[in-house]
Amino acid sequence: MRWPAAMILLALARAALPVPPGAVSKTAEATCEFRVIAAQHPDRRLRGADRLAGKLCAPLLLPREYQAARDVIDDNPEAYAGFFYVNARTRYIDRQLERAARGGIEQVVILGAGFDSRAYRFHGRHPKVTFFEVDLPAMVRAKAQVMSRLLGAAPSYVRYVAVDFDRQTLEGELPRAGYDETRRTLFILEGVTMYVGEAGIGATFDFMARRAPRGSRVLYDYILRRVAEGDYAGLYAASTAAAGVARLGEPFVTGWTPAEAAAFAGRHGLAVREDLDAAALTRGYLTGSNGKPDGRIPEWYRIARAEVR
Numbered sequence: 334m335r336w337p338a339a340m341i342l343l344a345l346a347r348a349a350l351p352v353p354p355g356a357v358s359k360t361a362e363a364t365c366e367f368r369v370i371a372a373q374h375p376d377r378r379l380r381g382a383d384r385l386a387g388k389l390c391a392p393l394l395l396p397r398e399y400q401a402a403r404d405v406i407d408d409n410p411e412a413y414a415g416f417f418y419v420n421a422r423t424r425y426i427d428r429q430l431e432r433a434a435r436g437g438i439e440q441v442v443i444l445g446a447g448f449d450s451r452a453y454r455f456h457g458r459h460p461k462v463t464f465f466e467v468d469l470p471a472m473v474r475a476k477a478q479v480m481s482r483l484l485g486a487a488p489s490y491v492r493y494v495a496v497d498f499d500r501q502t503l504e505g506e507l508p509r510a511g512y513d514e515t516r517r518t519l520f521i522l523e524g525v526t527m528y529v530g531e532a533g534i535g536a537t538f539d540f541m542a543r544r545a546p547r548g549s550r551v552l553y554d555y556i557l558r559r560v561a562e563g564d565y566a567g568l569y570a571a572s573t574a575a576a577g578v579a580r581l582g583e584p585f586v587t588g589w590t591p592a593e594a595a596a597f598a599g600r601h602g603l604a605v606r607e608d609l610d611a612a613a614l615t616r617g618y619l620t621g622s623n624g625k626p627d628g629r630i631p632e633w634y635r636i637a638r639a640e641v642r
Contacts, residue, residue, distance in 0.1 A: 417619060418614075429552055442519070444525060447472060449523075469497065519552070522554075539602065541603065550640055554634060555594055
């Protein structure tokens, strides 16, 4: 079975689809579904750790059994480039969270949390870390209901923060949920910056710089400026992805060169410590036991790690 390429490519990033009031994000479901498939990878070196994902989201794009799903992906790898990117991105952020927790981070704030399962997967190893999952009200309600059903009750180490950006602000709602600005914090933004104007990204970075202590960390991915500006020449999967998300009402808005990304973060109180391109992500997080890449990540995606100065 072939799935529409536009729908598949939405899963290159979280929050690509405008979510109607009261609805759950389809792109949150798609990202979750890619994690379901990755968690079954036969190569332990490439296997995703999110074994909880299969209990969080219903089938949307692919068969749930690994080989059947992989047959579909390998039949049209450009259309399914999101699978490879999401797998590498998830594994990179998991590793960074583990390092941060071992290094003394006490809070993790996940913006646009969707069906993210890190709070539940990492709690056993790091029981003193408090997680804040921030998303639209309908998404937060759905997530809390699922977790209460799976765990018997909403866990005390997770704070669900519903933010209706028409009426509320991160700065108002996060402290109300128990966020402590004196504690070192890790902020995670997956698939967010490319769909938000620079003013909104800057305001979010400003909040982190003002309301988190020095040494707090930020993980976020972004796209190259060329793609945001509509220049797709020679870039793998770029034109198809951009057309797909634009048809669904959420076009790419913001992109930077690596130098611009570092300068933008610097103007808002953050210092970029690492900025990985597709090649680095492939070497570190998408190369199998046989020494070969499992697939191709679009070269116009990058992931940055920054710190509050």
